[in-house]
Amino acid sequence: MKVNKSKRIEETLFKVLMWVAMAVVFGFVISVIWTVFSRGAKAMSWDMITKLPGGGFYIGKEGGFLNAIVGSLYIVGASTLIGLLISIPVVFYLNVYLKKDSRLAYVARLAFDVLFGMPSIVYGAFGFSIMIYFGLRTSLLGGIIVITLLIIPIFIRSMDEATRNFPRDILDASFSLGATRWETLKVVVRQIAPGIATATLLSIGRAIGDAASVMFTAGYTDSIPTSLSQPAATLPLAVFFQLSSPIPEVQDRAYAAALVLTVIVLLLSIGGRFITNRFSKNKL
Amino acid sequence: MAIEVQNLNVHIKDNHILKNINLTLPEKQITCIIGPSGCGKSTLLRTLNRLIDGTEGVRLDGKVLVDGQDIIGSGPEITELRRRIGLVSQRPCPLPMSIFDNVAYGCRINKMHKRHKALIYAVQKNLKAVGLWDEVRGRVRTPAARLSIGQQQRLCLARSLAVEPQYILADEATSALDPISSKTVEDLFVSLKNDYTIIMVTHTLRQALRIADNVVFMYLGEVVESGPAQQVFHHPQQELTQKYLSGAFS
Amino acid sequence: MLRGRIVKDKMAQGLMCLLTILSILFVLVMAVGLYLKSAPVLEGRSFVSLITSSEWKPMKGEFGFLPFIVGSLWVTFLAILIAFPISLLTAIYLTEYARPKVRKLVFPALDILAALPSVIYGVWGMLVIVPWISSHVAPHFMDFSSGYTVLAAGIVLGVMVLPLLVSLFIEVFSSVPIELREASLALGATRWQTAKKVVLRKTLAGMLAATVLAVSRAMGETIAVLMVCGCVIGIPKGVLEPCYPIPALIANNYGEMLSMPLYESALMFAALILFAVVLVFNLLSRIILYRIERKEA
Ligand SMILES: Nc1ncnc2c1ncn2[C@@H]1O[C@H](COP(=O)(O)OP(=O)(O)OP(=O)(O)O)[C@@H](O)[C@H]1O
Ligand SMILES: [Mg+2]
Numbered sequence: 001m002k003v004n005k006s007k008r009i010e011e012t013l014f015k016v017l018m019w020v021a022m023a024v025v026f027g028f029v030i031s032v033i034w035t036v037f038s039r040g041a042k043a044m045s046w047d048m049i050t051k052l053p054g055g056g057f058y059i060g061k062e063g064g065f066l067n068a069i070v071g072s073l074y075i076v077g078a079s080t081l082i083g084l085l086i087s088i089p090v091v092f093y094l095n096v097y098l099k100k101d102s103r104l105a106y107v108a109r110l111a112f113d114v115l116f117g118m119p120s121i122v123y124g125a126f127g128f129s130i131m132i133y134f135g136l137r138t139s140l141l142g143g144i145i146v147i148t149l150l151i152i153p154i155f156i157r158s159m160d161e162a163t164r165n166f167p168r169d170i171l172d173a174s175f176s177l178g179a180t181r182w183e184t185l186k187v188v189v190r191q192i193a194p195g196i197a198t199a200t201l202l203s204i205g206r207a208i209g210d211a212a213s214v215m216f217t218a219g220y221t222d223s224i225p226t227s228l229s230q231p232a233a234t235l236p237l238a239v240f241f242q243l244s245s246p247i248p249e250v251q252d253r254a255y256a257a258a259l260v261l262t263v264i265v266l267l268l269s270i271g272g273r274f275i276t277n278r279f280s281k282n283k284l
Numbered sequence: 285m286a287i288e289v290q291n292l293n294v295h296i297k298d299n300h301i302l303k304n305i306n307l308t309l310p311e312k313q314i315t316c317i318i319g320p321s322g323c324g325k326s327t328l329l330r331t332l333n334r335l336i337d338g339t340e341g342v343r344l345d346g347k348v349l350v351d352g353q354d355i356i357g358s359g360p361e362i363t364e365l366r367r368r369i370g371l372v373s374q375r376p377c378p379l380p381m382s383i384f385d386n387v388a389y390g391c392r393i394n395k396m397h398k399r400h401k402a403l404i405y406a407v408q409k410n411l412k413a414v415g416l417w418d419e420v421r422g423r424v425r426t427p428a429a430r431l432s433i434g435q436q437q438r439l440c441l442a443r444s445l446a447v448e449p450q451y452i453l454a455d456e457a458t459s460a461l462d463p464i465s466s467k468t469v470e471d472l473f474v475s476l477k478n479d480y481t482i483i484m485v486t487h488t489l490r491q492a493l494r495i496a497d498n499v500v501f502m503y504l505g506e507v508v509e510s511g512p513a514q515q516v517f518h519h520p521q522q523e524l525t526q527k528y529l530s531g532a533f534s
Numbered sequence: 535m536l537r538g539r540i541v542k543d544k545m546a547q548g549l550m551c552l553l554t555i556l557s558i559l560f561v562l563v564m565a566v567g568l569y570l571k572s573a574p575v576l577e578g579r580s581f582v583s584l585i586t587s588s589e590w591k592p593m594k595g596e597f598g599f600l601p602f603i604v605g606s607l608w609v610t611f612l613a614i615l616i617a618f619p620i621s622l623l624t625a626i627y628l629t630e631y632a633r634p635k636v637r638k639l640v641f642p643a644l645d646i647l648a649a650l651p652s653v654i655y656g657v658w659g660m661l662v663i664v665p666w667i668s669s670h671v672a673p674h675f676m677d678f679s680s681g682y683t684v685l686a687a688g689i690v691l692g693v694m695v696l697p698l699l700v701s702l703f704i705e706v707f708s709s710v711p712i713e714l715r716e717a718s719l720a721l722g723a724t725r726w727q728t729a730k731k732v733v734l735r736k737t738l739a740g741m742l743a744a745t746v747l748a749v750s751r752a753m754g755e756t757i758a759v760l761m762v763c764g765c766v767i768g769i770p771k772g773v774l775e776p777c778y779p780i781p782a783l784i785a786n787n788y789g790e791m792l793s794m795p796l797y798e799s800a801l802m803f804a805a806l807i808l809f810a811v812v813l814v815f816n817l818l819s820r821i822i823l824y825r826i827e828r829k830e831a
Contacts, residue, residue, distance in 0.1 A: 004361050006395070011724040014623075018631070021623035022640060025700075028693045029643045032650060032658045039661060086553060093550035104554070110820055111558040117747065117816040118564075118809070119754020121781045125805035126564050128788065129571045129798075152557065180543035209651025212756035212781070216788050236653040240757060243657065258657045262650065269649035273642060335716055340634065367722030377717040380736040389731070390721035440717070447721055 033262070040259025043252035049260060053222045058242075058250055065257050068238035070224045074140060075214065075232060076207045079148040083203060086148075087155035088196070092185055094156075095163045096171060109160065116153040123150050124213035131217060141228040143218025150213055151203040158202055162195020163188070198272045205268040209261065211236035235261045286311045286481065287332065287451065292346035292356075294327055296339060301327050303505045305346070309498070314473060314482045316492040316513070319502035320528070325485040328502070329453045332483070333369040334362050350451075367394055370444030370480075374456040376436035378428035379443075383420055386428045386439055387411060390447035410446045414438040414472055434465025441472060452476065454484035458491065470495060489529065493517060501525050565809065572803035575796050584803065590767050597800040599807070604769045605684070605777035609759060610752045612688025612773060617695045618745065625703030630715075630729045648697035656761030659690040664762055672774050682764035685773040690758050695748045702747060702823075706740030707733055709826050740826045743819035750815035754808055756781035780804050 047064045054063035090108075098105040127146035136142060170191060174184040189196070211234070219231030220241060235257055242254035287309040294302035302324050309315050317325045330336040332348060334355065347354050355365055367390070379386050387407040390396075397403040407424070411417040416438050420431070428439055437457065444452060454473065458466040473482055474495050486492050492499060492513070499516040501509045501524075509516055509525045520526045575584070575597060587598030628637055668681030710733050718728040734741070764776025765786060784801050791798040 004364055007363060007393075007724050007727065008361075011726045014726045015627075015631070018623045018627035021620045022627060024620055025624055025640070025647070025696060026643055028696070029646050031662060032654065032693075033646070035658050035661050036654060039657075086557075089546075089550040090554050090557060093547075093554050097547055097550065106824075108554050108558055110817065110824075111561050113820045114561055114813060114816045115557075117750055117754075118812055119751075119756065119781060121754060121756040121784055122564070122568075122805050122809050122812070125784055125788075125802060126567055129567060129802060132792075132798075149560070156557075180539050183539070183543075185546075205649050209653065211651070211653050212785055215785060236651055236757065239653045239657060240761070243660065243761070255657070258654055262654055265649050265651060265654075266646065269645050273645060333720060335720055338716070338719070363722045363724055366720055369720075371716075371720035373713060373717070375713065377711075377713045379714065379717060379732055389718070390723075393718075393721060393723045393727055393731075443717075443721065 036255075036258050036262045039255045040262070043256040044259055045256070048253065048256045052224070058245060059247060065233070065235075065238045065242075065253060067222055067224055068233040068235045068257060069260065071140070071143075071218070071221075071232035072208050072235045074225065075143045075147055075218060075234060076204055078144045079151060079207055080200060080204055082144070082148045083151045083155050084196075084200065087152055087159060087199075088189065090156055091159040091163055092188060094160060095166065096184065096188065112153045112156050112160075116157055118153075119212070120150055120210050121212040124216035127213065128216035137229075138217060138219030138231045139229045140218060140225045140232040143214045143232055143234070144228075146213045146217045147207045147210065150210060151207050154203045154206055155199050158199040159192065159195055162192045162199070166192060194275050198275045201268045201272040201275070205265050205272075208268075209236055209265055211240055215240075235264075287483075288347075288349040288352075290347040290349070292328075292331065292344070292348060294324075294331055294336070294345075295343040297341040301505055302331070305507050307500060307507060307510055309481065309483055311481050312477060312479070313497035314477050314484065314495050315498040315500060316496035317483065317485045317500045317502060318487075318489065318492055318528075319508075321487075323502045324505045325502055326455055329371075329455050329483065329485060332451075332453060333366050333371055335366070335371070337362070363394075367447045368449050369451040369453060370447070370449035372437070372441050372444060372452065372454040372457040375460050376433055376440050378431070378436050378439055381428065382425045383411075383428045383431070383439060384424040387442050387446050390443060394447055396447065406446055410442040411439075413445055413476075414442040415468065416442060432465075434461050434468065437461055437465065437469055438472070441469070445476075449480065451481045451483065454482065456485055456487055459487060501528060503528070561813070565806075565813070568802055568806040568809055572799055572806045575799040575803050585807070588769060592794050592797045592800065595796055597796070597803075599780075599804065601767050601769050602778055602780045602783050602804065603807070605763070606753055606779040606781075608684045608770055608773070608777055609687045609691060609763065609779050610749055612684060613691035613695055613752045614745065614749055616689060616692030617699050617748065620692075621696055621699035621703055622741075625700050625707060626729050626733070628700075629704055629707040630725050630733065644697040644700055647693065648701075652694070652755060652757040653761075655690050655694050655758040659686055659758060659762035663689050667774070675774055679774055680764065680776075682762055682776055683774050684763070684770050684777045686762040686764075687759045687777065687779070688773065690762055691752045691755055694755060694758060695752050698751055699744060699748045702744035703741065706737045706744055706823070706826060709740065709829065710736050737826075739822050743822035743826075746815050746819040750812045750819075753779075754781055754812055756785050760785050780808055784808075 049064055049069060050066060051064035052066050054061060094105050094108060123146055127142060131142050166188065170187060171184060174187045214234045215237060218234060220233050220237050221231045225232045238257040239254045239261065242250050242257065245251060289305050289307040292302055292305040293300070305328065317328065319325055327336065331344065336342055344356050346356060348356050350365065353360055379389055381389070384407055387410055388403055391403055391406055397406055408417060411420065416435060419435060428436065431439060458469050461469060470491060473484065476482060496513040498511065499513045500507055501516065503524055509520060509522045516525065517529065520529060584597060585599050585603060588600040589596045589598040590601065628640060663686045664681035667683055667686055668679055671685065672679030672681065714732055714736070715728050718732045723731070759779055760782040763779060763782055765778050765782055766776040767778050770777040784804050787801060791801055
């Protein structure tokens with residue numbers, strides 16, 4: 001019975017440690033969310049999300065950060081669309097045209113995993129040097145291009161995951177009806193629609209929250225861009241830049257912007273969970 | 285020293301898997317559980333050592349007396365119960381470690397041999413008991429996964445014996461093996477019945493016929509008939525048993 | 535009609551193949567691009583001297599990356615030190631113990647951590663961690679600290695890589711067959727003993743791969759670190775000193791990049807270092823993880 005006792009003590013000890021670890025995780029979640037919400041709510045007002053920065057905005061006068069909201073929406077909207085257009089064919093190619101043990105598919109998946117792991121600052125620096133090479137200045141277009149490049153691996157990985165479990169019988173059924181693989185695409189797309197939807201929400205969440213890459217490429221401005229060649233403000237940078245100001249009113253706006261950003265991202269995350277209702281590795 | 289099952293019911297979620305089981309599994313004999321696929325043989329075995337606890341949504345009612353002690357409900361410490369009841373599963377399942385460590389695993393877990401010498405002796409003894417010692421004596425420190433499937437299964441048996449159980453449960457322990465290994469393992473069980481109470485599930489009637497002292501016939505979660513092998517095989521009381529034995533449904 | 539369809543199919547196939555290959559090539563393009571950009575600073579300076587010198591005087595053309603590299607290493611090490619035990623225990627609980635109900639509770643929490651943008655963690659770090667260090671931790675060791683330290687960056691980064699590590703660990707642990715666990719349990723092992731002696735032992739390679747991935751994630755994280763690290767050039771001598779990791783260096787100076795000769799090239803060299811490290815780490819760990827996944831299937 002003595003043996004049992006030491007076994008049991010060890011078991012209990014580690015169980016307690018595991019509970020502590022999970023409590024710590026929850027503690028972090030609550031702390032982050034609570035901080036952003038409580039601080040942001042204090043600073044939040046209708047003006048913040050409906051007005052552009054007015055004169056003297058950066059010394060604490062009138063205005064809001066509508067420029068950043070709209071800028072983020074422009075960039076995210078455009079890059080999500082382009083990203084989808086590029087990713088769907090690639091995923092389809094990997095899963096339908098290539099065999100399961102294809103070398104190319106292996107290398108491609110590896111490449112996308114590597115690209116997925118690349119820090120956004122590297123995308124930003126690379127994008128920036130390309131833009132200099134072509135004589136472009138920071139602009140909406142630059143932001144869109146870099147964010148597109150950034151989210152393509154996310155799109156592909158998460159759609160690939162959804163497609164890989166796709167029943168091949170459906171493909172065979174479609175082929176046997178005389179459809180070409182290209183026509184079968186439509187069938188596949190319809191089947192993996194939930195996967196595409198999750199991937200999209202996931203990518204939007206990533207795209208809207210990324211600061212390091214747009215910092216280099218989209219720049220920052222107080223107005224809403226009217227053409228692709230003008231710089232564009234983004235929400236994360238609105239938080240970052242305003243927080244570095246010494247003036248409390250300006251910092252407050254940073255907190256309000258952080259609140260807006262967090263709410264958007266949380267909604268996207270809840271949406272994604274609602275669709276798949278499972279913990280997917282691609283969320284990370 | 286026998287196992288007594290009284291009014292045992294097992295539910296998994298909303299499915300009634302085992303229905304009102306009443307059984308006596310006599311000491312130091314081989315009891316074979318037979319029955320068509322899905323009738324609950326594995327479930328019954330897994331209930332006896334409470335491995336079924338790991339299944340999601342499982343509910344147990346009734347009594348299972350092991351040495352007169354009820355193991356359902358608060359009962360004894362589960363790990364101690366499992367030490368007393370060895371299990372050999374269908375597919376051999378060597379742990380990711382050396383042959384030696386596999387056999388020593390249970391001893392170490394249960395802190396059975398204080399001195400290393402004693403542990404080495406125990407490992408040797410049990411490898412000999414399953415006839416594996418001569419085959420592996422030079423390489424007991426190599427990974428167990430390199431053994432052949434038949435050897436692996438005997439290793440698993442040695443591993444179970446090393447924790448000095450009184451009972452051995454075997455779930456189709458020979459079905460994944462080639463005929464020769466299968467025969468070796470089967471003979472092993474027969475030789476072990478002097479020291480252990482053995483309960484085995486088998487799909488091959490001929491195997492049951494060869495080695496069983498007692499037979500339990502299950503069908504759709506119920507025990508249809510049980511008793512001495514002679515009686516069940518040659519004078520079955522139930523029509524279902526007769527049908528099954530004559531191969532009417534397989 | 536039929537021929538038209540087949541031609542269309544072939545064209546589509548060609549296009550898709552092209553897209554796929556282009557995406558693979560993109561990794562190469564990135565490497566070459568960054569290398570070409572950093573070539574000027576490599577001219578006349580050896581690679582070794584660049585990464586071992588700690589003289590950083592862009593005006594004079596002296597670029598020693600050592601402080602930044604050491605800063606990155608410090609911060610990353612601390613982040614993993616914090617995240618590893620927490621994620622390991624959480625992942626073991628979730629795979630070996632938890633009922634589905636508990637999982638349903640914990641996964642959304644991890645989802646939230648994974649979804650929050652870097653800049654939000656930066657805000658949290660500035661509002662919670664930095665003041666905490668400044669007023670509760672540092673006073674025990676020194677007269678004054680602003681709180682913008684290696685420790686702050688490490689904690690923030692640690693929280694950021696938590697969900698990644700947990701999900702990778704879960705994936706790795708799930709590759710261990712249930713029968714193996716049952717074999718151990720059936721011998722009288724407790725669940726913890728089973729986890730320790732069977733699951734962890736069987737997945738050492740996978741755990742290593744997961745950790746390496748987390749390391750590379752932590753190394754590249756920019757904005758959050760930039761906001762709490764203090765950004766003082768110098769080799770930190772302890773966790774309560776400010777630091778200046780590589781991503782922070784790049785992000786903080788892009789504005790002046792073009793104003794000084796070679797400065798741009800030096801920063802691109804920094805990006806190249808980051809790229810190379812992340813590339814190697816990712817390749818290694820992904821290949822290990824693929825192996826595990828394939829074995830499982
Ligand atoms: N986890 C579970 N959830 C739901 N039902 C289960 C579960 N495990 C087993 N069952 C059901 O319980 C019944 C008995 O299963 P069991 O594995 O005990 O059958 P068996 O007699 O061992 O069959 P076989 O000879 O094929 O191994 C089956 O109908 C099976 O579908
Ligand atoms: Mg069975």
